[in-house]
Amino acid sequence: MQRVAVVLFNLGGPDAPESVRPFLENLFTDPAILRVPGFIRPWLGRFIAKRRTKAASENYAIIGGRSPLLELTEEQGRNLEAALNQSGQAEYRCFTAMRYWHPMSDAAARAVQAWEPDSVLLLPLYPQYSTTTTGSSVAAWDQAAAQAGLRVPTTTLCCYHSDPAFAAATAAEVQAAYGRARAALPAEVRLRVLFSAHGLPESIVKRGDPYQWQVEQTVAAVVGALTIPGLDHVVCYQSRVTPQKWIGPSTEAELERAGHDKVAVLVCPIAFVSEHSETLVELDVEYREEAERLGVPGYFRVPAQNSDPGFIAALRDLVLRTVAGSRRLCSFAGGRQCPKPFGDCPHAKAPARSKEMA
Numbered sequence: 296m297q298r299v300a301v302v303l304f305n306l307g308g309p310d311a312p313e314s315v316r317p318f319l320e321n322l323f324t325d326p327a328i329l330r331v332p333g334f335i336r337p338w339l340g341r342f343i344a345k346r347r348t349k350a351a352s353e354n355y356a357i358i359g360g361r362s363p364l365l366e367l368t369e370e371q372g373r374n375l376e377a378a379l380n381q382s383g384q385a386e387y388r389c390f391t392a393m394r395y396w397h398p399m400s401d402a403a404a405r406a407v408q409a410w411e412p413d414s415v416l417l418l419p420l421y422p423q424y425s426t427t428t429t430g431s432s433v434a435a436w437d438q439a440a441a442q443a444g445l446r447v448p449t450t451t452l453c454c455y456h457s458d459p460a461f462a463a464a465t466a467a468e469v470q471a472a473y474g475r476a477r478a479a480l481p482a483e484v485r486l487r488v489l490f491s492a493h494g495l496p497e498s499i500v501k502r503g504d505p506y507q508w509q510v511e512q513t514v515a516a517v518v519g520a521l522t523i524p525g526l527d528h529v530v531c532y533q534s535r536v537t538p539q540k541w542i543g544p545s546t547e548a549e550l551e552r553a554g555h556d557k558v559a560v561l562v563c564p565i566a567f568v569s570e571h572s573e574t575l576v577e578l579d580v581e582y583r584e585e586a587e588r589l590g591v592p593g594y595f596r597v598p599a600q601n602s603d604p605g606f607i608a609a610l611r612d613l614v615l616r617t618v619a620g621s622r623r624l625c626s627f628a629g630g631r632q633c634p635k636p637f638g639d640c641p642h643a644k645a646p647a648r649s650k651e652m653a
């Protein structure tokens with residue numbers, strides 16, 4: 296039986312208070328994140344990380360001083376592995392490769408190599424492709440796999456932003472949370488869904504990053520799978536961490552509008568499939584307090600997918616379809632379907648290697 300290694304990509308997060316600063320240094324010295332000339336990046340990246348450490352540490356302190364991302368990603372891996380092995384088509388094993396904290400790509404590539412797979416499938420836990428997330432992880436993996444001497448056929452799943460099963464699983468969570476919020480609210484109070492995605496500097500989108508477009512596609516697919524007539528909803532962006540202009544509207548601005556309109560909000564994280572500091576602190580603590588201050592008449596949140604069975608089943612089907620040979624195409628070319636398979640076109644390349652992005 297063929298052995299297939301499925302590598303789950305995620306961002307990673309500090310596992311202890313003393314890991315916050317080195318984690319941030321790894322993040323801010325990534326050329327996909329800090330787009331300045333190479334000679335200045337290590338110095339500037341470490342400087343920004345040092346300045347960010349206090350605020351980030353305070354956030355992690357609220358959730359026990361560490362990120363829950365590794366445990367949640369490993370749980371997703373165990374559930375996906377069990378679901379894949381039920382198919383009996385091949386032997387699957389899931390591995391985790393974090394981008395900015397352990398276990399990173401080098402350790403993951405060595406573990407994959409030791410298992411001696413016939414092929415590898417790279418599966419980002421980012422539904423939407425961004426050069427800052429999936430693109431960066433693919434670049435780190437390529438280097439780590441080469442160093443580990445791993446030379447087996449490797450397929451990359453670029454994104455699943457409007458995959459019907461992923462959208463349906465997400466919609467089921469939204470529908471249930473909407474029902475709970477409606478039941479808790481007086482009948483005369485209107486409810487608006489804020490689909491809140493991680494933000495991105497506008498300059499990165501202007502250089503061809505498909506993330507914002509794919510986030511909008513996800514929201515359209517999820518709203519299409521809901522049965523809530525006349526749903527009041529908006530897409531907005533959270534977690535701005537640098538002074539540049541970021542894509543908008545910001546989630547804070549949408550809370551302000553909700554306060555002005557006197558509508559309650561149901562916040563749905565739409566670009567994260569696991570709970571982490573930005574859902575558990577930014578959404579559950581900071582924005583909730585902000586909403587109260589702004590007079591928003593109710594604040595509710597949709598949980599992240601984590602190991603929701605519908606989400607795991609959607610991932611299983613994506614993996615099986617990809618392994619079965621119907622390679623998924625890159626879904627971005629200025630808003631149109633790209634004619635080339637993911638990996639063979641400029642949209643999939645990490646920025647350092649692609650100056651020709653559309």
Ligand SMILES: C=CC1=C(C)c2cc3[nH]c(cc4nc(cc5[nH]c(cc1n2)c(C)c5CCC(=O)O)C(CCC(=O)O)=C4C)c(C)c3C=C
Pocket residue numbers: 306307308309319322328347350351354362363364421425427428493494495496506536537566567570571572573
């Ligand atoms: C310029 C900075 C950043 C960009 C661009 C960015 C893009 C981006 N990030 C995620 C998902 C996550 N980011 C997380 C933490 C995090 N992100 C940044 C900066 C940028 N992200 C920082 C500085 C941090 C650390 C926390 C903080 O200082 O506030 C996490 C959380 C990890 C955890 O520990 O729980 C996730 C997940 C996406 C999807 C994205 C672009 C599309």
Ligand SMILES: [Fe+2]
Pocket residue numbers: 493534
């Ligand atoms: Fe981030």
Ligand SMILES: [Fe+2]
Pocket residue numbers: 625626627628633634635640641642643
């Ligand atoms: Fe493409």
